[in-house]
Amino acid sequence: MKTLKAPLFALMLCLPLLACGNRPQASNDAGGDTSLGQKVREATDKARKEMAVKNISVSSDNGVKVEISPAGDLLIDGKAVAVDDAQRKLLLQYRGQVMQVAEAGIEIGVQGANLGVRAAGEALKGILSGDTDQIEKRIDAEAKKLEESATKICDRLPAMLATQQQLAAAIPEFKPYAKMDQSDIDECRKGHVTMR
DSSP: OOOOHHHHHHHHHHHHHHHTTOOOOOOSSTTSOOHHHHHHHHHHHHHHHHHHHSOEEEEEETTEEEEEOTTOOEEETTEEEOOOHHHHHHHHHHHHHHHHHHHHHHHHHHHHHHHHHHHHHHHHHHHHHSOHHHHHHHHHHHHHHHHHHHHHHHHHHHHHHHHHHHHHHHOTTTGGGOOOOHHHHHHHHHTOOOOO
């Protein structure tokens, strides 16, 4: 009999939920959110709405916070930097790219919560039925989909880096905070996201 490493780990993570009577339930749709996924989605939907109307922090270096407002203002340590129309356009483009990456990360978090709950359920079925091979294949297939979603974040990074470099050239005050480089993209593609 083959052992289920990842599913059993997911099961152990979900045991407190099962023990407390908060049993995770999958939706009727096999690809839909589980009850835990729905709760995570509700919280992340709130975060998405806040991102749309609040400043986005793009760097925090030595206690200096760098933000871009929804109107395309650049704030360094809470103080607005004077920008012209072309610079504002770049700031808004960069802000949009940061939001897209953040939203993709949020979606992966929801998918991960759903996968954890499904893996726990499948692991229980496998333990009770003794049919762990087929269950492991289904969970591995779901995990592969999650991994593919994560690679889409990496695919967005080159355009974000190019815009960041344009901003650093166009706005000297921004340059010290433009910390992303090609190694961040390379690490993302290797599965080790360590963006500064």
